[in-house]
Amino acid sequence: MLCRIGEVEVWRILEMNGPFREAEALFPNAGPDVVRIMNEMVPGQVDAAGRLVLPVQGFLLKTGSHVVLVDACVGNDKTNRFSDWHMRDSGRFMAALAASGTAPEEVDYVMCTHLHTDHVGWNTRLVDGRWVPTFPKARYLMPAADLPFMEEIGPDQYRESLLPVIEAGQAEEVGSDFTIGDAISLIPTPGHTPGHVSVRIRSGGAEAVITGDAIHCTPQCAYPEWQFVYDADKEAAVRARRFLLETVSESGARVLGTHFQLPSTGRVRADGDAFRWEAD
Template structure:
């Protein structure tokens, strides 16, 4: 597995990999892509992004570690250990050495100043907390946690009164899953007084700004980096596979608002192409950082960054 470390302007960017493996069938996760698309692009999709033998997407679950203006910032916190996830069994009861991975890049839990959750899904908020003496408590005792207000409101069980009851089994499972991850990964941070909610946009410092990018979830967001002449955008789950760069109209099955998600994806790719922003998704393997340019009505991958660059 490649180790990524890159300096952009005055910001150091690295990552800690919690897990990387074939997790979900590509046909399930990205149902709009026909089978021949995967076969035609096998030469560059395998092995980092797709496993030909099983047809599964290879997904990295990782945290991006930023050092900016003297602070240590984590972007998304993975799945976490010991989670009860009956409706997402591939995320249930993990036992990884994530904290050892943080230590290997020189970060102890007490060193973290800020945690950014790009959105509220189980594989992005897990290490917000850890289980101590039978209770979930914030993993990073000195950190502020930034979470989009729209996702917090959608998942908070206390705000479900008066909302329509789930009409389908899928809606029921989604509601129940949100309540579970809220209980173990969000509520303890809120109760500790470490949670900050934001909407529309939020400037973190002179290098980093959060912007709303809804569609995948109501509060899905991107984190933009602009430092010196360098530009990058951490896009969370706007992209699950680089194949979506070739056809940004194709969503994942987990996008809550399909039309909005596709429009957001195109908008983010257009800006990244026009302003020469590196794209840094949550789940790409390899170096994890890609460059794109316009190619007619769609986009093309023109290179990969990181890996000690």
């Protein structure tokens, strides 16, 4: 188990951890010193080839009433042209799920923070040439504003990871007011995608927030104005990032950063006009 938030068990479901793309290209307005700044703040955040090192992971929440998977990573056999994520064949995600003591049919909800390819992949898997929901009894919660967006910009992801769930009658479009039981609610953080949400866990007086892609790495706590190249609306994403950082710094919530360097957990403190990351 990664941690316990009140009565809620949190399990890391790690699919991969390694170099992604060049940091300078990922954060185009961060300036020429971005690699030096990042590696001073987080040793190893950028590799020798200048690439940002990050995990791709989901978090499994066991609330006592529900089993909730937050984000479903890249998946196997998926079309990701021009990417290392094309047609993967890895048992790591499902092995991590099994290690949490969870069978696929025990997952009650799959909560997608947004519908990008590395958050919806294990929504489905390929069985006898057909895409089927990986979690046969789950409701798949999808931010309503992201569905038409992904249908337009990500036809492969839509066809492979979203449409089969919709056709199986397991998809539910949700707004940011959606809740699961008493413990899980959403924080609207639009910008990275139109419907992006972060996920709040509250139980027994404790609180944690799963960032999704509202923020990609901990140096963005100090530099929330750094735009990420895949933020759909970059100015809205900066506003959402600041809002999220203000929210968690005021509440003192534990932060689970979806793409933060492992172990991906810590707290955010206010620091002048920006914020400071304190890893657990």
